[in-house]
Amino acid sequence: MKKTYLQSPVGATTLINGKVYDYFGGCGYLGMQNNAQVLKAAADAALQYGVSTATSRGGLGESPVYDELERQACAFFDCEKVLYFASGYLGAAVLTQADTRPYDHFFIDADAHFSLWDAAAASNRVITPYPHCDPDGLEVCLSRELQPGERPIVLTDGLFPISGEIAPLPAYLELIRPRHGRLIVDDAHAAGVLGEHGRGTLEYFGMDDENCRVSATFNKALGGFGGVIYGKKSTLENIERNSRILAGSSPPPLPAAAASAKALQVLMQDPQRLAQLRANVQQARTGLIALGWDLLPESPAPILCLPGRSGVNLFHLRDQLFAGGIAVEFVNSYPSAPAGGALRLAIFATHTPAQIKRLLEALRE
Numbered sequence: 001m002k003k004t005y006l007q008s009p010v011g012a013t014t015l016i017n018g019k020v021y022d023y024f025g026g027c028g029y030l031g032m033q034n035n036a037q038v039l040k041a042a043a044d045a046a047l048q049y050g051v052s053t054a055t056s057r058g059g060l061g062e063s064p065v066y067d068e069l070e071r072q073a074c075a076f077f078d079c080e081k082v083l084y085f086a087s088g089y090l091g092a093a094v095l096t097q098a099d100t101r102p103y104d105h106f107f108i109d110a111d112a113h114f115s116l117w118d119a120a121a122a123s124n125r126v127i128t129p130y131p132h133c134d135p136d137g138l139e140v141c142l143s144r145e146l147q148p149g150e151r152p153i154v155l156t157d158g159l160f161p162i163s164g165e166i167a168p169l170p171a172y173l174e175l176i177r178p179r180h181g182r183l184i185v186d187d188a189h190a191a192g193v194l195g196e197h198g199r200g201t202l203e204y205f206g207m208d209d210e211n212c213r214v215s216a217t218f219n220k221a222l223g224g225f226g227g228v229i230y231g232k233k234s235t236l237e238n239i240e241r242n243s244r245i246l247a248g249s250s251p252p253p254l255p256a257a258a259a260s261a262k263a264l265q266v267l268m269q270d271p272q273r274l275a276q277l278r279a280n281v282q283q284a285r286t287g288l289i290a291l292g293w294d295l296l297p298e299s300p301a302p303i304l305c306l307p308g309r310s311g312v313n314l315f316h317l318r319d320q321l322f323a324g325g326i327a328v329e330f331v332n333s334y335p336s337a338p339a340g341g342a343l344r345l346a347i348f349a350t351h352t353p354a355q356i357k358r359l360l361e362a363l364r365e
């Protein structure tokens, strides 16, 4: 396939190389990337405040745009404080750098995102991988590897980016609580999507535990840009004081912050959008199962992973769909992609039932 260029904001339909596609790629699950109010907020902020503060917030880099973003994010995540920084990728590093102790021992899901592996590697702590999404495997690793005086820190994605699996966080917490451990969750794909209000994997499981730390991004479902850590004021003030990443980097561009704030505001005023996403996921899942695809059990995750099956060349299928005006991704080398690769379908709240039907019909053919 020749190189593809996005020529419009991504959405349920997207202009690629001069042609309009039904778009099932990327991570814009709530369909906010082409929302008119979000785009206007970004444009207005660029004209009024410029692109960047050209200094960190600890310098003269404060702006009403960041205050507004933080106010909206506290309301959205129902928390006391948020930290906002240049990218979701940095979230785990901020947490491992600023909120861990020298005697911590990291236990990381073998299929965790690069961001968690890099954060762990930079920390100079002992790192033990445990089998993917497997509490029994974690228990074996904890019993075997945790040394007296060490505190276990478990690192995992909340919602895995390719497989669409949801990490069994309550089971992990049960294992680490008696050992006075912590859970660090990269919730990049779950923020906006999982849980009653779309707050993420903790809300999905009804968890509210002082031993959990969560980082997320505005760059996917939420339709803005930048990384976020949310939680209790005292905890986050401590992280803010100790984070070299926060002190030593510019905050996200002002139009990105304004877009993120507006997206959160729109989403909170329009809970129907999340309900529509759930309905679209259900429609796609039902159709795919009827076509014989082996999906994960019942799940609200908008990431549908179609692994290889006999008689189907996924690479070829991806190209055929593209030729027919449907854009999906074939992924074989990203964390949580199954061996041999998979077609990854991203379902959006803004896909119409007719678009999903077209996708299913094209797959049937």
Ligand SMILES: Cc1ncc(COP(=O)(O)O)c(C=O)c1O
Pocket: 087, 088, 089, 090, 113, 115, 157, 161, 186, 188, 189, 217, 218, 219, 226, 227
């Ligand atoms: C699981 C996960 N965490 C973090 C990130 C990075 O987030 P951002 O794009 O905001 O840096 C990604 C991908 O972009 C991801 O898939």
